[in-house]
Amino acid sequence: MTAITLDEVTKQYPQTDGTQLEVLSHISFETETHDFVSILGPSGCGKSTLLNLIAGLDTPSGGDVIIGDTDRPTDVTFVFQEPRLLDWRTVRENLIFALKSKDVPKPEWESRVQRYLSLVGLSEFGDEYPQSLSGGMKQRVAIARAMAIEPDVILMDEPFSSLDEITARELRSDLIDIWQQEEQTILFVTHNAQEAAYLSNRVLVLSDRPTTVVSDRSVPVERPRSPDDPDLLHLSEQLISALHGGS
């Protein structure tokens, strides 16, 4: 089944001098359900713009964005670069904020909170306020919050880029475990080629502005993977050269 379809999507922003700034240029791709796809692009290309279009936070200037099968509405959610938690609510209340906003029936709240906090390894921390947690733990809460509404598609916008490398490695490996249990479709945006290679089944490489897809690579490495696997390192070198205009 197809989870996300982009057909000739373009995005322009009007500028103060009257001209149009072309950010996205004729982007087309499809992703299958339960797939883990990374979008790798240089800083400042239209990666976040692309995610906003898919999340429905913004509309394309041309082309179509189709989420799921046309006859069934599909739930899309977002994990941001920063945790974006409500500091004045406990971890549990942060999850409930999302559940209630998404109209999940109240009897299900407690079991979902339990389940998804334990999935990210934070069962003990439901009653803590975010400010007493470390950066990595906060990002785990953000992942649990996104998972808890049980969406079909999760969009992740460089969620580990502000963490130190050791914490980021831990979270990447945990994310893969969770994804294998939950089987959601994940679209993961990053500027880190090794991260893209390690996490994904497939990597789309984007060019600089005006952004288009320059390379579409599958990652034929068995799971579980090691981040230091020579095949992955080799692949990430190829991805980097594709980023720089090779192919």
Added chain:
Amino acid sequence: MAYDSTFNGSRWIPSLAALPRKYTQFVYYGISIGLFLLTWQVMALWIVPELLPEIGPVSAEMWALVESGVFFTHLAATLRRVFVGFLLAFGLSVPLGIVMGLDERVEYLVEIPILIGISVPGLAVAILTIIWFGLAELTAYVSVFLLATPMIVFNFWQGTKSIDQDLIKMGTVFEAGWPRMARHIILPSLLPHLLAAARFGLALSWKIVVIVELLGLTSGIGYMINNEFQLYSIVGVMAWTLNFTIVMMCIEFGLIKTLERRVTKWRSDSNGEVRA
């Protein structure tokens, strides 16, 4: 927020090191008050005895005012003026400040009057309102309103601008809708500004009320301070002032600081510790 008890005084005063942390604050409060009283008494006895009465007669007069009830009669008049004017100012300022923070057209429209309002001297406001409204209660309400409004609006305007747009976007992604966003994101972000506005607004209000009472009314703390001044009773002036100051401190510690502790519970809970 502005205060906390993390300052480690025990390095300087070793004998306090053994005290539980929660008492530290009160010990230092005590030292602060003690130093104030000591300075007062030393000045009254040896430095400016002809200008400053000793603690004894002043505190006796303070107690006499309380015991006879005359203090409470005038306190009630002053507090009524402070709170009526303040509540009017607060009621207008909250929505205006929020709208200024959200819509830049309103911001440009109101910004200059607000900044002028903040810099106008209280005395000028008091004199002008007396000229306009005469020697009446209304004069006190209007002068508090005119003086406190710009200050409270300013706080809410800045507070609204500082709301984290990323959290609003997060709410949008989870389809929270405006009523839930207002309750869970916007209101909690504004609470610290609400308390700051209440604190500074009240302080400004009682200062202007006392001036208005002194210039044009026949009751209230300001009127009585002026009365004592006409009699050239330094003891009387000080007794009225100190009694009133104590009441204002009770409002600060009993009301505002308590509210502050409640709404920032999530902040003090962490004790600044971060887990790995």
